[in-house]
Amino acid sequence: MVEGATDSVASARRTWAGDGNGRSRWSSWWPRRRADVGIALAIGLFALAVAVVQIMRVTEISPIDEATHIDYVWRIMHGELPHRGDTYTPFTLEEWSCRKQASVYNKLPECGVTDPSQFGVIMENYNAWQPPGFFAVVALMTRIGMVVTSLDPVTLMRLSCAIIVAVGLMMVYALMRMWSLPRGLAAPVTLLLLANPFTLMVATTVSTDAPFLVFGVLSAIVLTRELSGKSAALLALIAAACAGAVKTITLASLVIVLGVLVLIAVVRLVRGRDRWWQPLLTVAAGISGGGLVTLLWGRYVAAHTPTGWENRVLGQNNTEYAGNPFDEWLPTLTHVFGYTSGSWEGAPVTTYHGQLLTNLAGLALTVAPFCGLIALRGRERLLAGIAVVGPVLVVLLVQVQSWVREEVYFPIVSARYGVTLIPLTALVLGLLLKPLKRRGRAVVWCLCALVLLLIVIDSLGVGRV
Known part of the structure; x- marks a missing residue:
């Protein structure tokens, strides 16, 4: 339960204020949490x-969309923002x-060519409308990397994303510990992600989805605090506000959590609870933060969109x-379950056992929430319920947004739109494993x-397809 799950958090807060002996917060917090800090760092370093x-x-x-992201980062590194209608910079084209791209290999010229007429692909940065956060x-991070290393900018951009993902995994471990999962379970469940x-x-490409674990954990912490x-x-x-500065769909898990909080407030009101x-x-704070950033950026994009501009990618992944x-x-409502569809990996790391792992991971992240509805109780069951309906709600958010903006829909909804729900789903998996004794935990570690x-x-390419 959350009451017990957050005891450690409350205890840490009391200690942070100091005790009768005048000990500092740090001196009392560090001995109890240094093991957790060490484990979290080990998880992050392994992932990195x-x-x-x-x-x-x-x-x-x-x-x-990596080419569009590289181009966007490169422009910001040189003090400018891209706008709708802007073509790729010579750096991006080179x-x-x-580097090539397998899906459009025959449409790309030989190495070093920067003449747009030699490229058989859309030359407009179609993601120039995204927020710059x-x-x-x-x-x-790339600029700092260029100062301290001799690596090329694209590699440094990718390493920056790897660091963000590593931090996200460390936060997932911290979330597990907030719910009183023992270290012996919190660590392996986190690593299994x-x-x-x-x-x-x-973590290995320049992707706006890199912070998905970070924002997924923050959403779960919002729910955890309110439940306690x-x-x-x-x-x-x-x-x-930060999620809105990345891209709108990054708000998905938080929007779902805010919706749940509305229901919780109604239930508390009906039951006559204090401070219902x-x-x-x-909810108001979340809507204000995300809504204001989204509104302001939308105004900026509209003001800098050229007259007569047309969406060049309309109809490629969506349809009227x-x-x-x-x-x-209706047929798309289950597309996000499992969080595997729409992913990509390069040929050097496409292996038979890697594909098996992908399928098993998808199965685990699909089954765990439904098992949680049966096996868990109280507020832990509420988490499982959110993990069950969350993927469906994400699909509806994506489809409604596309309908309102451009009157189109996605016949196939990529699971990447719902990846911010993965930390919450992993937490449910951890809670299901929590009753395991020593032998059971040994099996989990194996x-x-x-x-x-x-x-x-x-990653080493052993057993390539």
Whole structure:
């Protein structure tokens, strides 16, 4: 339960204020948490090491919009923002022609060519409308990397994303510990997320999905605090504003959590609870933070969109309605479950056992929430319920957004739109394993060791398809 799960957090807060002996917060907190800090760092460093190996082995450009992201970061590094209608910079074209991209290999010229007429692909940066938050962070990290290393900018951009993912995994471990999962379970469950294809994909390419673990954990912490009776308004405000500065769909998990908080407030009101309105303050803060950033950026984009501009990618992944909107959406409602569809990995790391891991990870992240509805109780069951309905709600958010903006829909909804729900789903998996005794936990560690071994040899390209 959350009451017990957050005892350690409350205890840490009391100690932080100091005790009768006048000890500092740090001196009392550090002895109790240094083991957790060490484990979290080990998890982050392991993930970073695997990502570095894969970055060095896979040089080609990812088809998941990586060229547009590289171009955006490069522009910010040179003091400008891209706008709709802008074509790729010579730097991006040169990198694209030399690194290649398997999906458009025959449409790219020989290495070093920067003449747009020689490229048989869309020359407009079609993601220039996205907010600059993520790109600014990666640009700063890349600039720092260029000062202290001799690595090329694209490699440094990818390493920046790897660091963000590593931090996200460390935060997932911290979330597990907030819910009182023992270290012996929190660590392997967190490490098992490396088997999900999106984790390493966004850690080894320049991807706006790199912070998905960070924002997923922040959303879960907002829910955790409210369930334990503590206000999360300030955290919701900051998390929503930062997520809105990355891209709208990054808000998905937080929007779902805010919706749950509205229901919690209603239930508390009906039951006559004190301070039933507290969750509504968090909802208002989250809506204000995310809404304001989204509104302001939308105004900026509209003001800098050229007259007569047309969306060049409209109709490539989406299509116009042939009937009732909900009828078109209905077959897509299960597309996000498992969080594997729409992922990508380069040829050097595409292996048979890697594909098996992807399928098993998808199965685990699909089954765990439904098992949680049966096996868990109280507020832990609420988490499982959110993990069950979350993927469906993400699909509806994506489809409604596309309908409102351009009156189109996605026949296939990529699971990457819902990856911010992965930390919450992993938490449910951890809570299911919590009753395991020593032997059961030993089995979990053996399974984790096997998975990590397969991940490492997958990154080394052993058993390539």
